Structures are given as structure tokens and as C-alpha cells.
Amino acid sequence: MEPEGSFKTFFDAVTKESAETFFPQKDTKAFEEFKEVVGNSLYDLDGPRRISERASDKAYFVANKLFHPLSEIMNNLEAIENISIYSGSFPYKRHGVSRISYLRYNIENYLNELYILKNRMIDYLKIIERSYRKCNRVEEIKKTLKPLYVLVSSALEGYVNVRGAHVHKNRYTDSEIDRLVELELFSNLSDSSELGQLLHSQFILGYRETRKKWVKKMKDDLQALNKLVDIYFENLCEVLINNNRIQYPSNTNWV
Numbered sequence: 001m002e003p004e005g006s007f008k009t010f011f012d013a014v015t016k017e018s019a020e021t022f023f024p025q026k027d028t029k030a031f032e033e034f035k036e037v038v039g040n041s042l043y044d045l046d047g048p049r050r051i052s053e054r055a056s057d058k059a060y061f062v063a064n065k066l067f068h069p070l071s072e073i074m075n076n077l078e079a080i081e082n083i084s085i086y087s088g089s090f091p092y093k094r095h096g097v098s099r100i101s102y103l104r105y106n107i108e109n110y111l112n113e114l115y116i117l118k119n120r121m122i123d124y125l126k127i128i129e130r131s132y133r134k135c136n137r138v139e140e141i142k143k144t145l146k147p148l149y150v151l152v153s154s155a156l157e158g159y160v161n162v163r164g165a166h167v168h169k170n171r172y173t174d175s176e177i178d179r180l181v182e183l184e185l186f187s188n189l190s191d192s193s194e195l196g197q198l199l200h201s202q203f204i205l206g207y208r209e210t211r212k213k214w215v216k217k218m219k220d221d222l223q224a225l226n227k228l229v230d231i232y233f234e235n236l237c238e239v240l241i242n243n244n245r246i247q248y249p250s251n252t253n254w255v
Helices: 006-022 029-043 059-087 100-131 140-171 175-190 193-238
Strands: none
Touching: 006 059, 006 140, 006 193, 059 100, 059 193, 100 140, 100 175, 100 193, 175 193
8 A cells, every 4th residue: 555645744754764864874884884784684695684883762763663663554554455456366276276265365364454453553552652751742642642542443343353253263254155165165076067067156156246245345445444544644743743854752862
């Protein structure tokens, strides 16, 4: 999912700050060491994988309080969008993969990614709230973040409940999925008989309808999710971004 609107404003501010904070200035010893570490990591070479200089308090804050948890939220959003694409086709016919098993696999992962997304969006609010708890704007920040806990939870709770009901069974199922699993099984057992062909045609018909329903649901969910994400980051921008720059806690020595 490409960041748009308030999400893009927040993302751009954090990534810009990250680039300025993480990368050493050129023509310095630290920069040469940084290039060596990056080269070793990218090409799996022998040698140091970390720079020797201790990260500054500001770099630690940007990396662990802003950039890393934000990137995890982005990974979730991208995975959810990708699953909606995967579910719209079946590319494994020649590999002996069951159509309904593939669809159910995507549904399981879809619900799981929504569950993780909810937790990460809530955790991000907690990280920010704790990080600014000694700031002179703490009350303003808490007042802005408080409704977001409710918003995220209420928007995604239904998916979390569905996911939670099946997580211990290790698979997603419902009456429609169960019926298609049985149809596919009996059509395979009957093989090329007239009954088998009839069951197979019924299975394909039902499978396509179920897949169509889930693909539509995922696309509709993505539209709603885009609105949720925009409201979420609009509020974060309100208290953390000023003129496209991060507003750091006032009690730090590197503001």
C-alpha cells in the first residue's frame, strides 16, 4: 500500500529524519566504516556488520520509537493488499494444489495480518505516548491519541474475533468452506465417472462464487482500511509533525 494523504505526510517526515540521523556525513571515518558494514551485510562478506560508534540518543529514538514500528505497520498493510490480489487467481493448478485449500490459506493469512495490524497500530500509540510522557505537550498528545485506541479496536475487532475463534484449530473454516471441501473431496474420489464430473462442476461453480465474495470483501475492506489509516495518521501528524519535521519530546537534549 503506497502511503497517501496524512499517512504519506507522516511517513515522509519519519523517513527524512531517519536518513538524516542514521547516515554519517561523507568523507568521514564513520562514513567509510558505514559503507564497509553495509557492503558486508548486502554481499554476506566476512567483516563487521555493525559500526563501532554507539548510536546517539536521537538515532535510537528515531529508529526504535518512530521508524521501526512504522515500517512494521507498512509491512502489514502491504501484505493485506497483496493477499487480496493473490486470492483473485489460482496459479497452482499444475502443481496439485487444492483450489479451496489455497483460498482458505489466503483467508487465514488475511485475518492474521489484520489481527497483527490492529496490535501494531495500538502498540505504536503506546510507544509514542510513553516516549512523550515527560514532554511539556504530554496532555495534548494523550488527548489526541486516546480516541485512536477506540477507533482502531472497534474497526478491527470483528476480524480479531473471527481469527481468534480459529487460531487454535490451525485453519479457517465456515459452513461454505466446509461444503466446498467435501465437494472437492467427493469429486476427486469419483474421478472421471458421471457423478464425479457433476460434483466437480458443482464444486467449481461454488468455489468461484466463494472466491468472488471474498475478493470483493477484501477490496471493500481495503477502502475502509485506507480511511482508518488516514484518520490515524492525520491525528499523529497533528501532534508529532510541524512543517514536515518531527516534533521531538521537549525534555530531550537533542531537540
